[in-house]
Amino acid sequence: MKGILEISLIPIKIDAKSASLSDEIARFFVLLKENKNVNVEIYPTSTVITGELEDIFSALNNAISKFVSGDIPRIVAMMKLDLRIDKEATPKTKYESVKEKINKLGS
Numbered sequence: 001m002k003g004i005l006e007i008s009l010i011p012i013k014i015d016a017k018s019a020s021l022s023d024e025i026a027r028f029f030v031l032l033k034e035n036k037n038v039n040v041e042i043y044p045t046s047t048v049i050t051g052e053l054e055d056i057f058s059a060l061n062n063a064i065s066k067f068v069s070g071d072i073p074r075i076v077a078m079m080k081l082d083l084r085i086d087k088e089a090t091p092k093t094k095y096e097s098v099k100e101k102i103n104k105l106g107s
Contacts, residue, residue, distance in 0.1 A: 003053045004082040004091060005060070008046040011067075012074040028067050035059035041091060048091050053083070 011024040029047060032040045038051035038059045049056050068075060082089070 001053045001083060001085060002051065002088065003056055003084075004089065004094075005049045005056050006046050006080045006082075007049070007060070008078045010076040011072045012076065014071055014073065024067075024072065028063060031063035031066050032059055035062065039090075050090055 009025065009028055011021060011028075013024070025042075025047075029040065029042050032038070032047065032049060035055065035058065037055040038049050040059075041048045041050075049059060051059075064075070064077075082094075
């Protein structure tokens, strides 16, 4: 079964000298991309993983296992999972569908 998982990750850093999380988010993104069976896209406040459900969770488990370390002993993650069994969906097709409806409404 194919799915789309959106994850917003907040790493909790020890002795952080900066409030920036971009280095850590970039590292998490690279770890997710190691799994070639999923597609990973980054957005301003979340990362989206698409593929077979088993592959999504495997990629997520592997990335989190490698990501959590001495300087990041804790993460907070908010996730949303979108499953479609009636048709194939991707972030792009979902975006285009909404944009099409917005255009029909004249905005």
